[in-house]
Amino acid sequence: MTSNGARARTPIRWSLVLFGAVAIFAVAGGLDLVTDALFFPWVFANPPLLDEWTGRLVAGNGDGLTMTLTLRRQDANSGGEKCVRCNQIEGTAATCDAQGRVRRYRISGSPRDRQGRDLHLGAMPDVDPPPDGLELDTLIGRWDGGDTLDLKADFHWRRGRSAISSTNDPATQPVPARLSRKTGGAIELPCRAM
Numbered sequence: 001m002t003s004n005g006a007r008a009r010t011p012i013r014w015s016l017v018l019f020g021a022v023a024i025f026a027v028a029g030g031l032d033l034v035t036d037a038l039f040f041p042w043v044f045a046n047p048p049l050l051d052e053w054t055g056r057l058v059a060g061n062g063d064g065l066t067m068t069l070t071l072r073r074q075d076a077n078s079g080g081e082k083c084v085r086c087n088q089i090e091g092t093a094a095t096c097d098a099q100g101r102v103r104r105y106r107i108s109g110s111p112r113d114r115q116g117r118d119l120h121l122g123a124m125p126d127v128d129p130p131p132d133g134l135e136l137d138t139l140i141g142r143w144d145g146g147d148t149l150d151l152k153a154d155f156h157w158r159r160g161r162s163a164i165s166s167t168n169d170p171a172t173q174p175v176p177a178r179l180s181r182k183t184g185g186a187i188e189l190p191c192r193a194m
Helices: 004-027 030-039
Strands: 052-058 064-073 089-096 102-111 118-125 133-143 148-159 175-181
Touching (some): 064 102, 089 133
Antiparallel strands (some): 052 064, 064 089, 089 102, 148 175
16 A cells, blocks of 8 residues: 555656656757747748749849849747747848849848748848949748749849939839749859859
């Protein structure tokens, strides 16, 4: 026979074991996985949204551009935590014109829905101060859940540190940008070095 004291210690032991297992799960990143599964299921999409994309577009001023876009999950902050209300995607973009001039950008934004279909991404020049000329501003559109991003690329004119665009300037109007999942050799000259 067991004593009442032994019976009382058994639930305490199981409680401590359960508490320890939950603590290890949280410390090992399990909490991030659960949060992503509940709030950001697009992180686990197959084929993935977080990948490399490429395509061609014609800016409003008539310049043909090749664009590459690399999307990845936003890194955790210095404390190792992910901010639920912050941008969830970061990455890089590059545009290349017919003369082979490359402009590089840092990308950040978030899907507007849980499946990652509606995207709103902002672009910031990778160099400071950025070069003068037509500069990528935003990429807004949809991911088909497969191998295509149908976006609208928005531009503005840059002169020094200032954006000098007018709302009625055709060069700065949003233009279609259809990007496909990047495969080996997808970037053609003159932008192969992007």
